[in-house]
Amino acid sequence: xxxxxxxxxxxxxxxxxxxxxxxxxxxxxxxxxxxxxxxxxxxxxxxxxxxxxxxxxxxxxxxxxxxxxxxxxxxxxxxxxxxxxxxxxxxxxxxxxxxxxxxxxxxxxxxxxxxxxxxxxxxxxxxxxxxxxxxxxxxxxxxxxxxxxxxxxxxxxx
Numbered sequence: 001x002x003x004x005x006x007x008x009x010x011x012x013x014x015x016x017x018x019x020x021x022x023x024x025x026x027x028x029x030x031x032x033x034x035x036x037x038x039x040x041x042x043x044x045x046x047x048x049x050x051x052x053x054x055x056x057x058x059x060x061x062x063x064x065x066x067x068x069x070x071x072x073x074x075x076x077x078x079x080x081x082x083x084x085x086x087x088x089x090x091x092x093x094x095x096x097x098x099x100x101x102x103x104x105x106x107x108x109x110x111x112x113x114x115x116x117x118x119x120x121x122x123x124x125x126x127x128x129x130x131x132x133x134x135x136x137x138x139x140x141x142x143x144x145x146x147x148x149x150x151x152x153x154x155x156x157x158x
Contacts, residue, residue, distance in 0.1 A: 013073070016073040017074060019070050020073075020074040023067060023070075039052075083104055087101045100114070120141075
């Protein structure tokens with residue numbers, strides 16, 4: 001007898017995933033558009049009363065309120081999955097800096113410092129003939145310094 005595959009996700013996670021996928025579909029947009037169109041057409045029937053206006057306002061407010069949480073739940077999961085995939089790539093490459101594996105846990109100030117290093121790396125890489133010349137700030141700086149010293153020595157000899 002075969003075992004039924006277990007879905008490891010909890011009820012809310014499965015529900016949130018299905019709702020966000022459905023809400024982003026063409027059918028959901030068409031349904032929402034038809035609902036608003038029906039409401040607008042029914043305006044003269046209800047003499048554009050306050051109750052008629054309250055129906056659409058209340059409905060859209062409730063749906064928006066609930067969708068914010070469902071969409072945020074789905075985005076959090078997607079964001080975590082992307083972070084983990086990137087962490088795997090960083091960790092598996094022997095030439096990459098493992099200090100970036102947990103970058104999402106760093107403060108914004110720490111991230112700005114790292115950003116400055118990468119800007120510097122970009123500046124150094126632009127000076128090279130090939131973008132494949134170096135892979136880290138330290139190596140790029142060392143290579144640049146060696147070339148600069150070599151160029152300086154050859155200029156002083158001539």
